[in-house]
Amino acid sequence: MKHTLIIPTLNEIDGVREIMPKIRDEWYDQLVIVDGNSTDGTIEYLREKGYPVYLQKKKGMRNAYMEIYDLIEGDIVTTFSPDGNSIPELIPQLREKMEEGYDMVIVSRYLGDATSEDDDSITRFGNWLFTKTINILHGSSYTDAMVMFRAYKKDLIKTLDLHKNETYWPENIFWTSLSWEPILSVRCAKRKLKVTEIPGDEPKRIGGERKLQVIRWGLGYMAQVIAETVYWR
Secondary structure, three states, rough: OOEEEEEHHHHHHOHHHHHHHOOOOOHEEEEEEOOOOOOOOHHHHHHHOOOOEEOOOOOHHHHHHHHHHHHHOOEEEEEEEOOOOHHHHHHHHHHHHHHOOOOOOEEEEEOOOEEEOOOHHHHHHHHHHHHHHHHHHHHHOOOOOOOEEEEEEEHHHOOOOOOOOOHHHHHHHHHHOOOOOOOOOOHHHHHHOOOOEEEEEEOOOOEEEEEOOHEEEHHHHHHHHHHHHOOOO
């Protein structure tokens, strides 16, 4: 199976300078960097180093993913944050687990001895609440249903309707843009797909600013998770 590594960036110059040199070519078959129109030198740095950079047209993580969908050559997609929160050395472990036949493998910040150094009391509680709610409502056993750092089969994007705008109906209510990791976790659980987790620490981010919209994302994701008990089969 071919492996595509997707790295979204938005004003991550400090992170990419430290993290990108640690990512080895043999860990992936294709690298796609999608940038949300950074203004801090991120784009210039990446292009100077020879990395392929796609500039997204519409704001939001989901739009970033979908705009590069037709560029993805791999059977397996890994989404990785270059801000320091994701540990590059875990990328080969994700690939190895996926090649065992899993549909999705998550790098859990809360499995075993793994910890998040980037959590505060609000995000820690929020991640616990969402994961617990997903497990109760949809019969899963995740320890981290929300994290970006994961690998999954490319065909899940369309099999699970992640590409459809109607999947993200709370965006219009809460005036925000949602990513697809939580709904991916939910729909994998609903379809009883083969999913597992590996432990992985979340270090503190390197420079830049956190882009969390805690209240609007929280309301949007919770509405989405609860509605899935009766919506989409």
